[in-house]
Amino acid sequence: MAEDWAAVAHAVNTRARELSLRQKEIAEESGVSLAIVREIQQGRIQRRRNPRTLEALSLALDWHPQHLTAVLRGETPPERDPSAKPVEDPVIPLLHTVIRELRGLRAQIGTLSSRLTDLERNRDSPAKGKE
Numbered sequence: 001m002a003e004d005w006a007a008v009a010h011a012v013n014t015r016a017r018e019l020s021l022r023q024k025e026i027a028e029e030s031g032v033s034l035a036i037v038r039e040i041q042q043g044r045i046q047r048r049r050n051p052r053t054l055e056a057l058s059l060a061l062d063w064h065p066q067h068l069t070a071v072l073r074g075e076t077p078p079e080r081d082p083s084a085k086p087v088e089d090p091v092i093p094l095l096h097t098v099i100r101e102l103r104g105l106r107a108q109i110g111t112l113s114s115r116l117t118d119l120e121r122n123r124d125s126p127a128k129g130k131e
């Protein structure tokens with residue numbers, strides 16, 4: 001069975017335009033890394049992915065969970081039952097929390113790094129002036 005990653009890229013891009021979603025928003029909503037969202041949207045790197053990746057992207061794009069898997073296989077995607085309440089994996093909210101915490105830590109490290117750089121410059125500046 002051939003996989004059609006170009007069709008997946010086209011479907012994701014078309015849907016993102018319809019919903020006015022940027023890559024970053026898709027990544028945040030799905031829990032899929034921004035790099036993987038980019039790869040899929042560009043259709044350049046065509047390799048097997050965890051089935052949960054396409055499922056998470058499908059849900060983030062407000063489709064049936066198996067929508068992108070069907071597109072990949074050249075099948076007709078299943079219709080989403082609008083009355084069905086989505087069943088969320090209990091791990092997803094925890095992952096979102098971890099991602100937010102990591103982003104906060106990354107920002108704090110960046111601030112500390114900038115302060116250290118400034119301190120080193122200020123420390124080295126008077127010594128150069130005495131020469």
